[in-house]
Amino acid sequence: MTETTSTSPPTSTSTGEWLLQARGVTMRFGGLTAVDNVDFGVREQEIVGLIGPNGAGKTTFFNCLTGMYRPTSGQVLFRGRRLPPKPQAVTRAGVARTFQNIRLFNNMTALENVMVGRYCRTKSGAISAILRGPRFHREERETRERAYELLDFVGLRRAADHLARNLPYGDQRRLEIARALATDPSLLLLDEPTAGMNPQETREATDLIFRIRERGLAVVVIEHDMRFIFGVCDRVVCLVRGRVLSEGTPTQVQTDPRVVEAYIGGSEASAEEDSPAADKAAQPTEEAPLGGEES
Known part of the structure; x- marks a missing residue:
């Protein structure tokens, strides 16, 4: 995890108003805890990275934020109002997302x-x-x-x-x-937007995210490409075993010994978001988002 300098360095907006706040969000699938009492926030026009080893609960957390899953406990607020666990209501409120596995209408x-x-x-x-x-x-x-x-x-x-x-x-x-x-969102959640991309495509994705922010949007990015994350984000949050391990500027997080250990040391996953057990136990809300997860 080496520090890199982006061609368009992010301008921090961390002093802005809170756009989204997750308070004590927990998601359990039977005896598995995928997300464990997570507090998380995004300010206006901020770019936040969400990182963590496989099985950290990142996509499960996204699903809680966007109404695909009803959290076991905790709440999600958008502009100070509680978001109902319904994807259509979340979208209308101003939160949009992409998916880890592309979900377009192919025909x-x-x-x-x-x-x-x-x-x-x-x-x-x-x-x-x-x-x-x-x-x-x-x-x-x-x-x-x-x-x-x-x-x-x-x-x-x-x-x-x-x-x-x-x-x-x-x-x-x-x-x-x-x-x-x-x-027309105010907040865009991107789940591994550069997965499978070559270096040129990744640079183009970086520029696109900066241009999205210039339009007044905040962005949250899940990504395993640390070069990309540390080059594009104002703030980074690291999840391990469903809990927040570290949070701060890209420099602070990438030099945190606990984060280095989580990746290099190969932390055990508690409830991988792609885990068959989690998929089987998950109980999504009745409404499915546009191109959303299929049951």
Whole structure:
């Protein structure tokens, strides 16, 4: 874990107002504790990294923040109000996410994928859609224009009419980010956004995250690429066995002997988020988020 200098150093916003706060969040699957009494916060326009060895509970924690799992105990606040454990309500409140395993609509075009993400902000009901009245046509036009704008933003305008399944891996990652941005979030949660990317794609992902922050968003990133994390984040939180082991600036965390030991020493996982036992015992909420986890 060596310190690196990004081409666009992050500007810390750690003195801003709290955007999201998790208080005492615990998630148990039967006898397994995947997340253990975690306190966590994100301020306006802050980029926070969430790291930890395999089995630390990072993705499970994301699922608690975004309503996919109902925490065993604790609460999640967004702009001071408690978030209900319902993905649709979380999305409407202004929290969007991507997934560790890409979850696009493979038989839709890139443009259509982004348009789907936008529909949580439209007001036309079923009757308007059937009758195709003036409101429907107006919102459809605005949704298409917004989708093109976001494809431009992530560098995929050229691929607007390509099926998602035919896009290169790195482009699929960027498309998933564009779809999340279509929900007009204030907070974007990215689960391993550079997984499987080559160095050039990772640099492009870094620049994209900085540009997202410039639009006024806060970002939380789960990532195993420490070079990426320490180059992009204002603050880093390290989870081990479902608990916060260390928190601070990138320099503070990467020089923390406990963090070094957690990675090099190979800490045992208590409840891996990909664990079959956890998947079997998990009881997601009734509503599934856009492209969300499948049961």
